[in-house]
Amino acid sequence: MLAVAVGTELAGPLVAKRLIDVHITGIEKPWHRTEADGPYAVGYDGATFKRTDHFGEGEPRGAEARVLQADRNYYFIAGPVAFDGARSVTPDGKLHIKRGSEERLYDARKLASAELYAFFRPELGGLIRLCWYYFGLLVVSAAFSYGQRYVLQAASNRIIRDMRSDVFGQMNRLQIRYFDNLPAGKVVSRITNDTETIRELYVTVLANFFTGTIYMAGIFTALFVLDARLASICLFILPVLAVWIYVYGRKAKRYNRTIRSAVGEINGVINESIQGMQVVKAFRGERKMEAEFEAINARLFAFRNKLLGLNSWTGYNLVGVIRNIALVALIWYFGGEAVSSPESVVTLGVLYAFVDYLNRLFNPIVNIVNQLPNLETALVSAERVFVLLDEEGEDVSDRSMKRFEGNVKFDDVSFAYKEDDYVLKGISFEAKQGQTVALIGHTGSGKSSILNLLFRFYDATRGKITIDGVDIREMPRQTMREHMGIVLQDPFLFTGTIASNVSLDDPGITRERVEQALADVGAERLLKHLPKGIDEPVIEKGSTLSAGQRQLISFARALAFDPAILILDEATSNIDTETEALIQNALEVVKQGRTTFIIAHRLSTIKNADLILVLDRGRIVERGSHDTLMRRQGKYYQMVQIQQGELAPIVTG
Template sequence: MSTGKRLFQYALNFKRIIVFALAMLSVAVAADLAGPFIAKKMIDDHILGIESVWYKTDSETGTAELKGSYYTKDPQSADDESIRILQAGRGFVVTETDIEFDGKRSYEDGILTISQGAKAAQYEAELLSSDELMNFYKLELPSIIELLAFYFVLMIVASIFQYGQRFYLQKSANRIIQKLREDVFRQIQRLPIQYFDNLPAGKVVARITNDTEAIRELYVTVLSTFFTSFIYITGIYVALFILNAKLAAICLLLLPILYVWAKLYRKYASKYNHVIRSRVSDINGMINESIQGMSIIQAFSREKETHQDFEKLNREHFTYQNKLLSLNSSTSHNLVQVLRNIVFVAFIWYFGGEALQPSAAISLGMLYAFVDYINRLFNPVQGIVNQLANLEQALVAGERVFQLMDEEGIDVSAEEVPRYKGNVVFDHVSFGYKDGEYVLKDLCFEAKQGETVALVGHTGSGKSSIMNLLFRFYDPQEGKILIDGMDITGMPRQTLRRHMGIVLQDPFLFTGTIASNVSLEHPDISRETIEQALSSVGADRVLKHLEKGYDEPVIEKGSTLSSGQRQLISFARALAFNPAILILDEATSSIDTETETIIQEAMDVLKEGRTTFIIAHRLSTIRNADQILALDRGRIVEKGSHDELMEQKGKYYQMYQLQLGKKDG
């Protein structure tokens, strides 16, 4: 399905509001477009209405007096005698003779001369005084006032409904974009970990914020303008066809011209917008990375080089923005002006030709209405042309967002299972992050309930990969992993992780408080459980000096806390969730000796009744492990307790002696 269709599908979620808004828009347009018709009637029937044939009558009511006689426009209540009032130059004259044809008029010495081309006719006439002329105009004033009042009411109605349609269209647009953002964020939570391994966080953020904001502009401004313009154009064409079908047909040529221009414009604008959106994403990614690594940048004096890299991206973004600006500037306003001039030339040519015909009967009101409608026609045309740039930006942004949403994800499962015992078996497991490049090769081991299993080995030996498989961040290519005899690939990921806990080397704290970071706002974890968990890991001794205690605010990543404090909170978090399987991923490698002593004292409490996996570089911290697995290049080369492995004097013995030697040195 195309991006445009998918965006339309989102709009259908709120079709009732949109339909209601469009109904209000239709009423507003109808009320607004009635103006030129009212003006035409006012000009032709009333302002210039005195140039009609006036019939003599005996009635004094609702009539105009001229030299003792009374006249009316209504032939039903009049005599056979009639007069004709015509404007000649700046004055008005009256004649009792029928006019054969109309044309250029002149008056001199009681003679009215009317000429049309080679033809000319003369009539006896008399110049009207101002008072006599006003006697006839007074009859038109009530009708003029009524039309003006009617037009005023229509303008109020149009304003009310215009406000309503804008309010409801933009309300629906805000709801659409709210739903889209929720769907995008929900999709992010469904994506596997490997997706984020290959895409910088800043680029993901750009799609949720910048790209969805561009799509919001589509619904709030672009589609609102398009809907309004389409209904206005339709209404104007209906009015033009009512007035004069031939000229309206000529004006229809605008539509294919606009269509062809829009196709050509989108061809180039799409190319530029793809680059612009990509560079915005790159810039966000680089800014995010620079902020995260600002301490390293400043410590190694890389500010200049980082600025140069940013400047390069920013320059490319600027270049393509200018290309898009040049495209918009050279087409949008110029195109509308050219089309406007073409239509006015056709208008002048058509009415000029009509005026030369002997039977021409083109009124001033008709001319006014046509000019008014043609001017109004180009306002929505200008609106459409001006919004094409925003439309293209939104479509490109939508394409990027839907690419993210089309990524294969994993539905979040709410299925609950009883807390499992924690017997873990790796049965001939092989795994690689890339096809054919295994980082774990034919692993076989068993961790029984309540045992502590330590994983040791040099960097890249596969220790963390074992944890990634156990948590099902990835699945093995060969073999299987069993928990209590159940293959974990047959369990929903969330169900599996519900009874697992992890403490990372660099713990992540969320914005909130110390207490909220322990419970992660889980409804089943009470305040008492939080405090008990913090006390069990010894955090009360380290955090007691804080002003608000466990309600002390924590900002992003817990940067105001020491590494030891963050680690203790992370330990308390794992304990509060009461996992059956606990993973400690080098959890004590980045803390000071005093805090490590506190944690070591709590480890026995934390590991009680749980199957615990420890990844440790400090081999002294795993001496009491029930089982130690020594890894080398993805294989288990040694397996046993600390004493057993020391007796073998193999890989583990060498590593232990090396660390012991460094310590002694």
């Protein structure tokens, strides 16, 4: 479509050339007497004349005559003209032609308007026909231009839709470790801002580059068809444009990388400020956050100005300089070379078409140059997006497996978030089906890391973890988690309703099952006062609900999925004593037949655990039931005494 649109549009100057050379200035071609009548025959001074190019093959031609223009009038010369040159009319009415040192005088008769029209009249049909051809070409060009733009933009929208889906899908494929060092705002920036910038690459940048390239190729082809010598003068534009794009690209890429990075940082600061708004206001951190934001914003401003300066130097003005150089070269050629070499003279139609093409040539150059900033911005954005897409991830699995029995075993497991900085060292224990295992220890002892490994948020550095005798690394993460449930210390609720947050819109979880899960955790008492009950809307993060309500919904969510392995990561630390009592009673019922892992700082909540693991600096230092560990009077005993206020805290170095 683009090729057809450009081709039909560029046919215009060629049509204009034929209009000028054949139907307008063609009147100055030789005329011959003829006896035949016809559409091209012209009667003058009792004789009939026909232009030389309208004679058929073998058709007899009479004496030659010429119609030439001098000043603003046309003159009839009854005979041939030896050469052409500068024309003038002498006082006695003769036509004077001079070329260099040569000159001639011809008897000439000035043509009246009606007589001149008679010589032009045979060309009117051709003029009108060419005008209709030109109009038709414009219609075709407009239709195909619309078609190519529509198709390109529709394809661009589909590409960006698919790219955003790929990026979001890739985000789900990445391991939790990837997000440890990448702020959420930067990820959001790549999915939204960077992909939108890439859309501009297709819609405007590549459209202009492809259109400009084909347009320039068509124009140079037409220029060489018109006159190879004139076209050669303009070839210098191509290497200048190539060097121009290369130099600009090197400079602009550095600026754009900083700009896109700063935009990501700004998104990160905004996201962090909104998430932590209560803390910011509580600790009077508004000025600090503003200063942090302003520092990034000032850097973004500075580099945008640098890019603006680069664009100003290499923008439209430079195109104007190149255009003027080309026009000067053209004038030099016609003012020097063509005058000194008569054989170099070109027709008026060729000159008109050439100047028209030369002016058209700079339109795509201007468009390409104007899109260079967008090109570099899009390339940097694409680079950022594809860095994310190229990260190694794990495909989301749709496989299903039968429900676990729930036998979990850690076999000499060690783990480090950072290389050689181990937070778990030689962890070994076994949890049988239906047992409750409690993990306790000071902050940083490795409790949450054990459950992160069990849930495969991370993989063990050494050793192995098995469920029902199968190494969990041999199972797809999503398939393994199908029969596992987790309740975190800080529950996360999605925008929707209480019911949708329990079921997570899983079609396999019915409304009755949602209601039963909420009833099992004792949530009815806390939620019954809500106007719409379990259909009460939940806004982002459930900020309109109390901490206890959010935690109960989180518990119900885990139970609704009927997990074989249930993990409670300090799930009762944000709940008041009354709510905790409700949950403890409910858990005694729901944990039957499930293997349950509990992290709790309140030791009263884990007294009934089948196995208590006491961790210290990544190692298990004690294990056993509550009664066993109390009789041993070791670390666990000290922790119980401290919580009961019977022993002063022991500070370990």
